[in-house]
Amino acid sequence: MFKYRKRVFAATAAVALAASLAACGGSDSDGDGTSSAPTSDEKGGTLNYYIFAPIEHLDPQRVYVGRDITNLSRTVYRTLVAFPVSDDPEVANTPVPDLATDTGTSEEGGKSWSFTVKDGVKWEDGQPITCEDFKYGASRVFATDVITGGPNYILSYLDIPKDDTGLPAYKGPYTGEGQELFDKAVTCDGNTITYHFNKPWPDFPLAIAGLHMMDPYRQDKDNGDKSNFQIFSNGPYKLEGSWDKATGGTLVRNENYDESTDSPELRAALPDSIVFDIGQTTETIYDRLIQDSGDDQYAITSQSVPPPYYNQIEGPVADRSVNVDSPYVYYLLPYFRSEVMKDPAVRQALAVSTNADAYVAAIGGDKAAGVAESIVSPAVVGYQENPAFSGSNSGDPEAAKQILDDAGVQTPVKITYTYPSSETNDKAAAALKDTWDQAGFEVTLDGLGDTYYDVIQKPTKDSDVIWGGWGADWPSAITVTAPLFDSRPNLTQNSDGQDYGAYDSDEFNALVDEAQNASDLDAQTAALQEADALLGEDYAYIPLTITKFYMLYGSKVTNYTTTPASNGYPDLGAIGVES
Structure with a gap:
C-alpha cells in the first residue's frame, strides 16, 4: 500500500493567485475540507461549476492543473x-484499484511495475x-513537440536511451522514431501492462x-494537438456536444459506463449533469453565490472569496463556506533567455527588492497567505528554508x-513582469513594482487575461x-525542484x-540525477x-507565498468536500445536489 501524510497535486490554476484567499472567520470548516453541507446519496439534478479563466487542457496527457486533474x-x-474520496487523509492518500485489478506488482527493486486491466x-x-x-497513452508524452504542457516524469524514468539532446531517443507515436525502444520499455501480455524503468520508482x-x-x-x-x-x-x-474554451461545456451521463467496475469511494457520480460555466469574474461569481437564488443554489466554484467580500461571509452565508489549507507555493522566475536577466547581479537585486509582505497584504493579508521561504512547501519531505531568501520579507530597495x-x-x-491578471492580481503586481522601481528597475506590468500557462x-x-x-x-521535493x-x-x-524561466544548469541536473538514483530517502533528501540551495x-x-482557499457553495449542494485527494478544490467524486 502506498501512503503519505498530506497529498498534493501538481500545478495550480493560472488565476489561482486571485483564488487563494483564506477565511476570516465564520467558516464551519476545521481545515480538513469538511463542511456543514447536507449529506445525501440521492442521484439527479444539475451541478453548476463556476470558473473564471479558460481551462487550458482537457487532453489527459497534457492536463497539469490540480483542479482539472481532480475534476477529470x-x-x-x-x-x-x-x-x-475521504475526509481521512490516511484513506484519501492511499491508491486503490480503478481500471486495474489491484494496485500493481513491483519487481527489480521498483524498476518494473505491472498492472492488469x-x-x-x-x-x-x-x-x-x-x-x-x-x-x-504513455507513448504520447514522448511527442514533446505536440503534447506540451503536461507532466513529463516518464521521459526521465522509462528505460529508453537518450539522444544527443538529452531527450529520449523515442519521439512519440506521430513520427514513430525509436518506436522499437518504447516497445521494449512498455510491454503488453494479454491485458497486463508492464513498465520498465531505468531507475527505481517505488512510489509509481x-x-x-x-x-x-x-x-x-x-x-x-x-x-494530436x-x-x-x-x-x-x-x-x-x-461531454455533451463540444467544449468551448471561452464558455465551457456540459457533462452528461455515459451510457457505456458500468458502475459495477467502479467504486463509490472513487466516484459517487450523483448529479445527472455537470455544467462548467467559464468566464464570469470572481466578483460576479461571489455576488451570485452570496445571493443564492435560482441556479446559483446548485453551484460550486474554484475561485476563492475576493478580499472586499470578506465582510459578507457571515451568518448563514458563512455556513456555506470552507477554509482549507492550500498546498501551493507561488513564486517569481527570472527568465534566463532575457538579456537583462542573464546578469546574476540583476537577478539578485530583483530578489533583494521583492516585497513579499506587500504582496501578501495586496491579496488579503495574513488570512490570505503567508510568506514562503522556499519553492518547496513546508508540508513536503525535504523542505528547508532556502538561505538565499531567509532575510527580510519586505524588500530592501537601497x-x-x-x-x-x-x-x-x-x-x-x-x-x-508577466502574471495572470485579475483585480486582486493587478494590485499584487503593483505592490511588487513599487519596491522594484525604487531599487532601480523600470517595470512594465504584463497581465494576461486569457489563458496563462500555455503562454x-x-x-x-x-x-x-x-x-x-x-x-x-506527492510530498517529496523530487516532485518540485526536479520537474520545475x-x-x-x-x-x-x-x-x-514547466521550466518557465528556461533555467539550464548542468550542476543542478547532476544533483537531480543523484537524488533520483539515491539508495534511501535520507540521501535523496540531502x-x-x-x-534547492543552488x-x-x-x-x-x-518565493512569494503559501496560500489557503476560502470558498462558498450554493445552499442546494450536498456532500460538499475538498478532501486531501482533491488538493483543496471541490471534489466532484462526492458532491451532489438536491433534486
Missing part, C-alpha cells in the same frame, strides 16, 4: 489506480479498454493516481540599488520576470515545459536540499 479523474477519465471496462462508444490503450502508483500521464488513450481518437479540447470518456460522464551599482549595471533596468511555456515569450505556482505531485528546473525534459524547441544561489526563483 472523477468524471470522464479513469486510470489504473486512483485516490478515494479489468474485464468489462469500456470507452464511451462501448469498445473495451485494452492494455494497448494504456501503452499508447502515487504518480499514476496523482496525474493523468499514464491514462489510456485510443489511437483512433488521437488528433487538436485533441486538446476533446474528451473521449471512460468514466461515468461524457541594498538592491547598491548591488546594481557595484556590478556596473546602468539604471533604470527595464523589465517586463509562459512558449520559448518566444516576451518576458523578463514570470509568475508561477506549484504544488508537489531540470532542463533536459523541459526545454525543447516548441516549449519550456541531494534535493543541495539542489537554485537560490543562482536566483533561479524568488
Whole structure:
C-alpha cells in the first residue's frame, strides 16, 4: 500500500493567485475540507461549476492543473489506480484499484511495475479498454513537440536511451522514431501492462493516481494537438456536444459506463449533469453565490472569496463556506533567455527588492497567505528554508540599488513582469513594482487575461520576470525542484515545459540525477536540499507565498468536500445536489 501524510497535486490554476484567499472567520470548516453541507446519496439534478479563466487542457496527457486533474479523474477519465474520496487523509492518500485489478506488482527493486486491466471496462462508444490503450497513452508524452504542457516524469524514468539532446531517443507515436525502444520499455501480455524503468520508482502508483500521464488513450481518437479540447470518456460522464474554451461545456451521463467496475469511494457520480460555466469574474461569481437564488443554489466554484467580500461571509452565508489549507507555493522566475536577466547581479537585486509582505497584504493579508521561504512547501519531505531568501520579507530597495551599482549595471533596468491578471492580481503586481522601481528597475506590468500557462511555456515569450505556482505531485521535493528546473525534459524547441524561466544548469541536473538514483530517502533528501540551495544561489526563483482557499457553495449542494485527494478544490467524486 502506498501512503503519505498530506497529498498534493501538481500545478495550480493560472488565476489561482486571485483564488487563494483564506477565511476570516465564520467558516464551519476545521481545515480538513469538511463542511456543514447536507449529506445525501440521492442521484439527479444539475451541478453548476463556476470558473473564471479558460481551462487550458482537457487532453489527459497534457492536463497539469490540480483542479482539472481532480475534476477529470472523477468524471470522464479513469486510470489504473486512483485516490478515494475521504475526509481521512490516511484513506484519501492511499491508491486503490480503478481500471486495474489491484494496485500493481513491483519487481527489480521498483524498476518494473505491472498492472492488469479489468474485464468489462469500456470507452464511451462501448469498445473495451485494452492494455494497448494504456501503452499508447504513455507513448504520447514522448511527442514533446505536440503534447506540451503536461507532466513529463516518464521521459526521465522509462528505460529508453537518450539522444544527443538529452531527450529520449523515442519521439512519440506521430513520427514513430525509436518506436522499437518504447516497445521494449512498455510491454503488453494479454491485458497486463508492464513498465520498465531505468531507475527505481517505488512510489509509481502515487504518480499514476496523482496525474493523468499514464491514462489510456485510443489511437483512433488521437488528433494530436487538436485533441486538446476533446474528451473521449471512460468514466461515468461524457461531454455533451463540444467544449468551448471561452464558455465551457456540459457533462452528461455515459451510457457505456458500468458502475459495477467502479467504486463509490472513487466516484459517487450523483448529479445527472455537470455544467462548467467559464468566464464570469470572481466578483460576479461571489455576488451570485452570496445571493443564492435560482441556479446559483446548485453551484460550486474554484475561485476563492475576493478580499472586499470578506465582510459578507457571515451568518448563514458563512455556513456555506470552507477554509482549507492550500498546498501551493507561488513564486517569481527570472527568465534566463532575457538579456537583462542573464546578469546574476540583476537577478539578485530583483530578489533583494521583492516585497513579499506587500504582496501578501495586496491579496488579503495574513488570512490570505503567508510568506514562503522556499519553492518547496513546508508540508513536503525535504523542505528547508532556502538561505538565499531567509532575510527580510519586505524588500530592501537601497541594498538592491547598491548591488546594481557595484556590478556596473546602468539604471533604470527595464523589465517586463508577466502574471495572470485579475483585480486582486493587478494590485499584487503593483505592490511588487513599487519596491522594484525604487531599487532601480523600470517595470512594465504584463497581465494576461486569457489563458496563462500555455503562454509562459512558449520559448518566444516576451518576458523578463514570470509568475508561477506549484504544488508537489506527492510530498517529496523530487516532485518540485526536479520537474520545475531540470532542463533536459523541459526545454525543447516548441516549449519550456514547466521550466518557465528556461533555467539550464548542468550542476543542478547532476544533483537531480543523484537524488533520483539515491539508495534511501535520507540521501535523496540531502541531494534535493543541495539542489534547492543552488537554485537560490543562482536566483533561479524568488518565493512569494503559501496560500489557503476560502470558498462558498450554493445552499442546494450536498456532500460538499475538498478532501486531501482533491488538493483543496471541490471534489466532484462526492458532491451532489438536491433534486
